[in-house]
Amino acid sequence: MMRHYHIELEALAPIALGGPRGASRGPETADYISGGTLRGAVAGAVMREGLSPEAKEFRNLFLRGQVLYPNLYPTSIKGGARSFPAPASYRTCKRFGFDHGWMDALGGMGAEGPPPSCVHDFDGVSCDNPLVGTEGFFHETDGGIADTKVSSQLFTRTAIDRARRAVHTGSLFTIAAIPRGQRFSGDLSCHPDIAGLIEETLQPRTTFYVGGSRTRGFGEVEVTQMRPADEPTPIRQRAQQLRDTLDDDLFTVDLLSPVVLRDRFWRPVHGIAPERLREWAGADAISLEGAWKSMTEVRGWNAAWGLPKTPDMAIERGSVFAFRIPSPDGVDWNALERIENGRIGERRSEGFGAIRFCHEWHTLSAEGSHG
């Protein structure tokens, strides 16, 4: 049984997380801390503390796949609010976003279908802006959910001539970074044998550096929370809630981080096929009903070789796969719990492969939503 921890960091300095995927013009920063970045940052910190990469503890923490580092997504609330990538099945007002509620296209798979445009009411006049897919992140609030605002700012610094310790006249550079104060959270999983070690390594108030431009004062983060994660609702119960909410026998696989899956010929797989869910669930009568998904190219760094890894194709975070399971009695719920706990696919210790079956985001209160 894996142990799960909720971890939260706060940026003590602006952090520059490198460009987003794909080509970009000008300086940009990613808006979350990937599991691979977190793992590298923590490894750097413990090495500076004197732990040798040859040590058994170091191998257990970073090299043997015993710790599944999470992608840390931005959150606006202090103290344990969970932050999620926006599910690809959500639709929000093109102009006003979550402020005008949201609708889940999963619930629109029935006869009525989703409304064509935003029905938010301005004193009797309908907003009527188109509903569009959403990107970015949201977090749970007392009454429902809110989108997480994460701003990237441009920081201009003067270049220092290191040899002369003097400012290079006219030599300025600009870095895109997330300002200090931003919080990030995620759930880390580890083998129980090294729970004590990971608790000690990431105890609250620990600081380390993530991202680039560290010598220029960027990248310092502090662990503000590290505690056992809340016990999740059993999958069987979530599945029942989903069926009750939708009044339909749908079952979803929801991706919390990009997933790198391959077939037996080592080719990238572009979705979650019903065969795969049948195998996981040990049940035959499962069909794919619909999917909201996209693919993304992911990169990485091979520390051993000091070279970039070959890019992998991944199914993008937030993707939603909707299956139909007419007779849930035959489902092996324990097997599904094990799959969810251990993540799926490749590169799981770098944050990839985090999934949740029948995620609560499909059953959130329709209060303030278009659903």
Ligand SMILES: [Zn+2]
């Ligand atoms: Zn609207």
